[in-house]
Amino acid sequence: MPDHPAEPWRIKMVEPIHARTRDHRERALRSAGWNPCLLRSEDVYIDLFTDSGTNAMSDRQWSALMRGDEAYAGAQSFYVFEQAVRTHYGYEHVIPVHQGRGGENILSRCLIRPGTHVPGNMYFPSTRAHQELNGATFHDVIVDEAHDAGGEHPFKGNVDLAKLRAVIAEHGAAIPYVSLAATVNMAGGQPISVANLTETCELAHASGIPVFLDTARAVENAWFVKQREPGWAHRSIADILLALCAPTDGAVMSAKKDCLANIGGWIALRDPDLAEQARGLVLLYEGLHTYGGMAGRDMEAIAQGIAESVTEHHIRARIAQVEYLGHRLDAAGVPIVHPIGGHCVCIDATAVLAHLPRTALPGQTLAAAVYLAGGVRGVERGTVSAGRDPATGENRYPPLEFLRLALPRRVYTQSHIDHVADTVIRVHRRRDRITRGLTFTHEPPHLRFFQARFAPTEGTSIYGS
Numbered sequence: 001m002p003d004h005p006a007e008p009w010r011i012k013m014v015e016p017i018h019a020r021t022r023d024h025r026e027r028a029l030r031s032a033g034w035n036p037c038l039l040r041s042e043d044v045y046i047d048l049f050t051d052s053g054t055n056a057m058s059d060r061q062w063s064a065l066m067r068g069d070e071a072y073a074g075a076q077s078f079y080v081f082e083q084a085v086r087t088h089y090g091y092e093h094v095i096p097v098h099q100g101r102g103g104e105n106i107l108s109r110c111l112i113r114p115g116t117h118v119p120g121n122m123y124f125p126s127t128r129a130h131q132e133l134n135g136a137t138f139h140d141v142i143v144d145e146a147h148d149a150g151g152e153h154p155f156k157g158n159v160d161l162a163k164l165r166a167v168i169a170e171h172g173a174a175i176p177y178v179s180l181a182a183t184v185n186m187a188g189g190q191p192i193s194v195a196n197l198t199e200t201c202e203l204a205h206a207s208g209i210p211v212f213l214d215t216a217r218a219v220e221n222a223w224f225v226k227q228r229e230p231g232w233a234h235r236s237i238a239d240i241l242l243a244l245c246a247p248t249d250g251a252v253m254s255a256k257k258d259c260l261a262n263i264g265g266w267i268a269l270r271d272p273d274l275a276e277q278a279r280g281l282v283l284l285y286e287g288l289h290t291y292g293g294m295a296g297r298d299m300e301a302i303a304q305g306i307a308e309s310v311t312e313h314h315i316r317a318r319i320a321q322v323e324y325l326g327h328r329l330d331a332a333g334v335p336i337v338h339p340i341g342g343h344c345v346c347i348d349a350t351a352v353l354a355h356l357p358r359t360a361l362p363g364q365t366l367a368a369a370v371y372l373a374g375g376v377r378g379v380e381r382g383t384v385s386a387g388r389d390p391a392t393g394e395n396r397y398p399p400l401e402f403l404r405l406a407l408p409r410r411v412y413t414q415s416h417i418d419h420v421a422d423t424v425i426r427v428h429r430r431r432d433r434i435t436r437g438l439t440f441t442h443e444p445p446h447l448r449f450f451q452a453r454f455a456p457t458e459g460t461s462i463y464g465s
Helices: 022-031 059-065 076-089 100-111 125-133 161-174 194-206 218-228 237-245 272-285 296-309 312-331 362-374 414-429
Strands: 093-097 117-120 137-140 178-181 211-214 250-254 265-269 344-348 379-381 402-406 438-442 453-456
Touching (some): 059 296, 076 265, 076 296, 093 100, 093 272, 100 125, 100 265, 100 272, 117 161, 137 161, 161 194, 178 194, 194 211, 194 237, 218 237, 218 312, 312 414, 362 379, 362 402
Parallel strands (some): 117 137, 178 211
Antiparallel strands (some): 250 265, 344 402
């Protein structure tokens, strides 16, 4: 197992957390309808539900908050924010939104019409939801290796160009854009190579189809390019980030991930006409085009966070912490998604709970079991997250069904990560005691994993008597 490097920061302020008793956790989980998302944070010991907006900001980011210009129109903080995005991501037109989901909504409303088709390198729940609500059908054109949890392909986020050609040949003018992610969340934080991303853009552009990139974790993607893609080892993370964005027509960004902020995001575009259309919709749904639902202080913190995110000592330590957790689980025989991703470790729930059918929601069941065992909150990424097919109303059963443990940046120490590993290993070794899965008792129509409620398929517990 590789050594865990010392963190490139020291702790200046602490936030108390509490380890609740097993009885307390069981009462809390029952009250939450067996959905860890509905738990109160005070009942969670180690919170790995998401790395979105849960990062620890630096002293310089907190200092930047004090520079926030809260003018309604034309605040100086917007121009600081705009310049940071232009410098590090390379797009000319920068339009703030309150978070990435706001950008997905605006881009979908600008470009998607009923009957259109959007290819992409695996879906993300909120992205596909906006696409479908505006009338599009999503087509997964990711490489087959992405669906193999144990495979070691270095770039599972790559597009299968033959699949993309087939979608273009069939739907042609009905494709408003290609939707790419770097890294691919639903594949376990897997990267796309610069070469493949460039080839994908060339193929799409040859048919007049623009390409938009989800850059929420593109800095992490840049790190994997530096480590794995020939010809990039001696390039800086900042240079690789620009190279990833360069062939694309624009980006949607949740600044709550790589940018080390707690809120915020943007749409970044090259086409001035599309940018003008997007600004008009931002005025309706987000706020003025120079704040987009954010306070000036948030834009200042994001601008500082962008600069910090591309420093090599930061991203090296960030990825190393994720790898440390992954290697500990792997060494203990816990089946995880390989290679270990950029922001998360994903546990293959169908392998851990192979005795449960997919209809018993093994990913959700494993999430409940890990919380009960050690107060660790993760999130299901499988059947519950995939939702229902809008045409048939049937549950989707994606090839991957896992428990995602997403690590906030600069938040937890190695001791915390050891507690997570010990908890998961203990659940895995006693997995035969989990004799029942979960079933829906309340199911919202959109992004159901956030608010759904469940009950054991039999009795009152997922454990046998």
